[in-house]
Amino acid sequence: MKVVFNSILPISNKFLFIIFLSSFILVFNKSSFSQKNGVINEEMQVGVATIDITPKTPIRLAGYAARRETETDKVLQGLSAKALVLGSDEQGPTVIITVDLVGITWRITHQVVNFLSEKYGINPAQIAIFASHTHSGPEIGSLINILQYHGEHFTDSLLPLNQLIHIAEYTESLPKILERVASEALKNRKPAYVSWGQGQAFFAKNRNPITKGAPVDVSLPILKIINPDGSLRAVFVNYACHGTTLSANFDIIDGDWIGEAEHIIETRHPGAIALIALGCAGDSDPFPRGSLKDLRMHGEEIADNVDKLLTAQLQPLIAPPAGEMKWVKLPLKNVPGVSELIQIAQNRNSVEGYEARLNLEAVERGKKLSQVINYPIQIWNFDNKMAMLNLGGEVVVDYSKMFKNKFGAEHLWINAYANDIQCYIPSKRILKEGVYEAVGSIYWYNHPTTFDPKVQDIIVHTVDDLMPGIFKATRPKLNQQELIHETKNGIYHLSSWLAGTPGNQVNYIPDWRAFYHFSTQDQAIWKVNIKKSGKYTVYIKYAIPHHEAGKDFVLIANKKQLKGKTIGTPSWFTYKIQELGSVSLKSGIQKFILKSFDNKGTDTIFNLRGVFIVPKGYQSYPFVSSPFKAKQILNTSYSYWDNPNYLPRIRLFAQDTSQKDIVMLGNSLTEREDWAKFLGSVVHVANRGIGSDVTAGYINRLNYVFNLKPKICFIEGGVNDLARHIPQDTIIKHLSILIDTLRTRKIIPVLTTASLVGKNYKYLPPKRFNKQIRELDFAIGRLAKSENVKVIDLNPLITNGKILLSKYADSDGIHYTSSAYAIWKTKIEKILNQVGIER
Numbered sequence: 001m002k003v004v005f006n007s008i009l010p011i012s013n014k015f016l017f018i019i020f021l022s023s024f025i026l027v028f029n030k031s032s033f034s035q036k037n038g039v040i041n042e043e044m045q046v047g048v049a050t051i052d053i054t055p056k057t058p059i060r061l062a063g064y065a066a067r068r069e070t071e072t073d074k075v076l077q078g079l080s081a082k083a084l085v086l087g088s089d090e091q092g093p094t095v096i097i098t099v100d101l102v103g104i105t106w107r108i109t110h111q112v113v114n115f116l117s118e119k120y121g122i123n124p125a126q127i128a129i130f131a132s133h134t135h136s137g138p139e140i141g142s143l144i145n146i147l148q149y150h151g152e153h154f155t156d157s158l159l160p161l162n163q164l165i166h167i168a169e170y171t172e173s174l175p176k177i178l179e180r181v182a183s184e185a186l187k188n189r190k191p192a193y194v195s196w197g198q199g200q201a202f203f204a205k206n207r208n209p210i211t212k213g214a215p216v217d218v219s220l221p222i223l224k225i226i227n228p229d230g231s232l233r234a235v236f237v238n239y240a241c242h243g244t245t246l247s248a249n250f251d252i253i254d255g256d257w258i259g260e261a262e263h264i265i266e267t268r269h270p271g272a273i274a275l276i277a278l279g280c281a282g283d284s285d286p287f288p289r290g291s292l293k294d295l296r297m298h299g300e301e302i303a304d305n306v307d308k309l310l311t312a313q314l315q316p317l318i319a320p321p322a323g324e325m326k327w328v329k330l331p332l333k334n335v336p337g338v339s340e341l342i343q344i345a346q347n348r349n350s351v352e353g354y355e356a357r358l359n360l361e362a363v364e365r366g367k368k369l370s371q372v373i374n375y376p377i378q379i380w381n382f383d384n385k386m387a388m389l390n391l392g393g394e395v396v397v398d399y400s401k402m403f404k405n406k407f408g409a410e411h412l413w414i415n416a417y418a419n420d421i422q423c424y425i426p427s428k429r430i431l432k433e434g435v436y437e438a439v440g441s442i443y444w445y446n447h448p449t450t451f452d453p454k455v456q457d458i459i460v461h462t463v464d465d466l467m468p469g470i471f472k473a474t475r476p477k478l479n480q481q482e483l484i485h486e487t488k489n490g491i492y493h494l495s496s497w498l499a500g501t502p503g504n505q506v507n508y509i510p511d512w513r514a515f516y517h518f519s520t521q522d523q524a525i526w527k528v529n530i531k532k533s534g535k536y537t538v539y540i541k542y543a544i545p546h547h548e549a550g551k552d553f554v555l556i557a558n559k560k561q562l563k564g565k566t567i568g569t570p571s572w573f574t575y576k577i578q579e580l581g582s583v584s585l586k587s588g589i590q591k592f593i594l595k596s597f598d599n600k601g602t603d604t605i606f607n608l609r610g611v612f613i614v615p616k617g618y619q620s621y622p623f624v625s626s627p628f629k630a631k632q633i634l635n636t637s638y639s640y641w642d643n644p645n646y647l648p649r650i651r652l653f654a655q656d657t658s659q660k661d662i663v664m665l666g667n668s669l670t671e672r673e674d675w676a677k678f679l680g681s682v683v684h685v686a687n688r689g690i691g692s693d694v695t696a697g698y699i700n701r702l703n704y705v706f707n708l709k710p711k712i713c714f715i716e717g718g719v720n721d722l723a724r725h726i727p728q729d730t731i732i733k734h735l736s737i738l739i740d741t742l743r744t745r746k747i748i749p750v751l752t753t754a755s756l757v758g759k760n761y762k763y764l765p766p767k768r769f770n771k772q773i774r775e776l777d778f779a780i781g782r783l784a785k786s787e788n789v790k791v792i793d794l795n796p797l798i799t800n801g802k803i804l805l806s807k808y809a810d811s812d813g814i815h816y817t818s819s820a821y822a823i824w825k826t827k828i829e830k831i832l833n834q835v836g837i838e839r
Contacts, residue, residue, distance in 0.1 A: 042318050046225050047085040047189035048234040048273045051181040054078040055138050059166045062102040062143050063135025064248035076254035082275045083185035087320025094126040094320045095182050098275045100255040103142040103421035104131040111175035125323040128390050130277035131417045134243035136254040140171045154354035193226045195314035199305045200571035203298050204241035205287040210433045216284050217400045221413045222309050229741040230699045232272040240279030245286045245295045260299030267654045270707040277415045280400035282424050283437050308570030321380035324466050329372040333452040355443040369448050376419045379466045386411050387471050390418040398427035407471045409511040428456045479508040484528045492528050492613035499524040515608040520596035533587045535616035538580040542606035543569045551605045552597035557583045566606050575609050645691045653704040660686040660708040666716030667693045673821055694721045695734035713742050716752040722772050732779050739787050751784050751791040753777040758804035761813030792827045
């Protein structure tokens, strides 16, 4: 079986490592921190690997009792196991393994854990295996009794010998395969940046109609791993939904929506590896379901939302988690004796009767029926910023709701189907309703009876015991105005729960510590005791999906109005921080009022977490619990994800991976020309232009340059950054990063100055905007000289030094005519001849 693993190429020492937080870009010096000083480096050692686990022989598929009795060797999409390792040997690494299987048994997990513990010294509590629960994967023994179902009745005969052998051979091969993929991930650990955040997806639906408004968990947490050059190395994703898009009619091997989503993510991000685990999906199915179209649709929904999150403000994680694991005994209710088993066993038309016959035979062979089920609970603490809870079994959604209400949804990630899947894990509500997850399912899993309702309390109490204390802080249930004082670092945190809300109209949600759907009719009022007079910078933290964004709001501080407009985030769960401006404050008690700037209507402005008042000149990033000291906080409130052209072009780039000698990287000026035809080299030129893109977007999509293995890359851009009020220093830093990163891949970088705009340009006053462009071009020239990079400057030929000449300007005053492109072509050809690249 082929093992594929990722690696990171070296990068120059002068490269300033970056963490993208959407509207904030933090720039750090790589050598600023050391373990010796008790501060952890911002990089983490990360390894990732993938291995094929598609069966090599025909095999029975697991998951549906209604499936045919035959084996299959048909494959829609191959299955895989993937490993993600976080941390160095000194820190004590954590190993995450995902498998495209309906389940995983402790018999398999135990062998892998023992291997990794004995060979690499890894703490068993730091190892977890997550099953995708695809219902189109092979039987591995965990549900083998399902295969005895033969339509109208349950047969007591064994499986055909060849089928049993194929299942046994495949199952017995799994531990070695998983050991191998974990070992590869451990071996290829390299420096990376790790961050996390949450979005949403909506195709999961609760399949039990008994409870009105039955809950689902729509959260979509991701763990993002990026290389020092800014490219995506891996992403670990979680969503709470069964892998049942394809029905029993599809007797074909496939990873269901989980495998489809991973495939789409990896296609869009060449070289990256995607891993997906399930949340509390026990009673949630995908909707719609039953067709290949549905499969693709659900995979794309996950991939689209992951792409949004990859460009959002995510929280940095700088060290592998500290883990604890505990096994508890979950009691079964009224385990039947022999006389009861005899009565039940006579029913040959139910799974309960079949299970009773198996148990009756076991008792007569001298075995005792278990009164309990051993159950694993595992918790990982990431930097006191995020707790990852790993639960065995098919956990119903009630547990997700309970734990997020108890410990806070904003920093809790829950994985189910972890380490050992013996059955469904029902809640008290589910047991009371008596639905499939409570009663019928237990027999398919080879247990004699259902659970005692005490199981919910046992699980909740155990999680509470294991949960680190920092996540158990009392969470305010209601917002109530209190006088706010400065924190230890001199910042004032105007949190939602400390605000007064006239009329109590605002819906405060404690699990997210935020005002939910803060509307045009709402107000939040804070009283703040300012200790020292001076200038302060004001930031606001909120979430609002892109399609709801664009609402005006105002913060009134010391009679000064700081106006803002909401910028979209990937979801209602994905919070961002936006700078509002500066204000002078006098010492003493000050009043702050936040409200809509347009009180018409009742539309939602955002979900509001709070406001930060930061002393002017503050040099460390105040919103993340981290030892980082930022050299500079750069406010670039525009994210390239806001650009509707971005994703469609990325999808197009993913379809073209053949080698190209020449890449044209830029915005709409680049995109609008057919460079392959224009340069007379159809085979060897790739257009990587995206209309309206900014330089941060170029960095994010460099993988679509690298995968072409070009010799030279022409970089054009910067004017869109200026139009979006992105500072010149930030643009130059981005261009510097592009130069350094391309050179690490032995690609020749060539810069292009930004062209002046014409008199017809309407978005900004041309005279003022052209002054900014000339200043940027001067900085680009200095950068090119210091980096010894060739630069193309078209301005002397297509402008009069003040404005783009009409002969070369399109009707919008910014795009080129064919005459301008002809001049650009001549400049490009000259450089190609100088560096010896033939077309």
